[in-house]
Amino acid sequence: MSRAELESYAQALSKAHGIADPRSTPALATVLARGRRERRNDGDVLVAEGTPADALLFLVHGAVRVRQRDLNGRLCDLTTMPAPAVLGHTALIDETPRTASCIAAGRVEVVTLDRDVFREVLAAASDEGAALRRLLLKCLVRQLDRGNGLLRQAIASPAAGRARQDVTVSELLRVAGALEGFHVSDAELAQMELVVPDEDDD
């Protein structure tokens, strides 16, 4: 991609994530320039569930289907994500295997940033490092909002105690991931910004 194309994409990425700082566009373009541009066909697996997180993907053109195996081993379509989007950051940050697969929905173009480059940029005290970190912070806050929104819905529903048959597997699993060890400390609960309604709110 030319520098102009990279900047145009970086601008779209910033805008889509509500980043107003004008310095983010050139900085993100510089980060993208360190990646590999790849074109993939419909049905190609860009990210495979259960595999090591080895790269960060920027979806430049097209869309991907996000799929995940449910607890019974069945594949569920969680969502379809259009460009511009960032894929695979969560597993890269906490160094866990991928918790969902991303499959090309039609022809797509991505920029792939290898893990070592990702780590280097993420750790850098530079405009590029700051731009990447702030983009990923935005991505994660949105993921958290979406997850907490679904959780609130499940908790607050009067039907909750009788099994939410009206909530589809896809809806509940939209942001669902790994079943690794789980513990919420009190402090983290506070940070979850999740307020549980009282029993008599029913």
Place this chain on the structure above:
Amino acid sequence: MVDAAGATAADLARLPLFADVDRSDLEDLCRVAPPVVLAAGTPVFAQGARADVALLVVAGELEVAVGEGGRRTVLGKIAPGEVVGELALVEPERTRLATVTATRATTCILLSPDLLAVVTRNAAWAAIERHLLRSLVRRVRETERALHEAWKAAQPAPDRPAARAAAAPSLRERLRGFVGRGT
């Protein structure tokens, strides 16, 4: 809230968060965001107020609580090295969903969105942002886990004896367990 005359880059250097950060970057951070001391009992964030800053606790302790209808529930404590209210840095227009109070004299650094423009090349700030990324990923995972549990609870279980199914906790009860109700 007063300037923390005693708090220096040396205090920050003791936090594991800054283990790999040069002293000069910590000194720079202290210059642009001087540590402040909150007296015991000082209200820091009020539930319902606009979220405008986050706090990095350097020494001391903060308490987080929620209140509704005259009832106050303490959710937890914030220890040195932890950041509270960090969503204010990422999405500044939010409101606080909990009240935060200093339980004793507590030294903090105020992290405001305004600082983002001046600390881009500061390694201490980069360490804070990486810390926030890890913290958010952990919370995303926990939310995902709770959603998995919700999904499991919502599934019919034909292989489960009826009596056992009836005795199983409701979805609501399970979710309450996940988010630590009653602490």
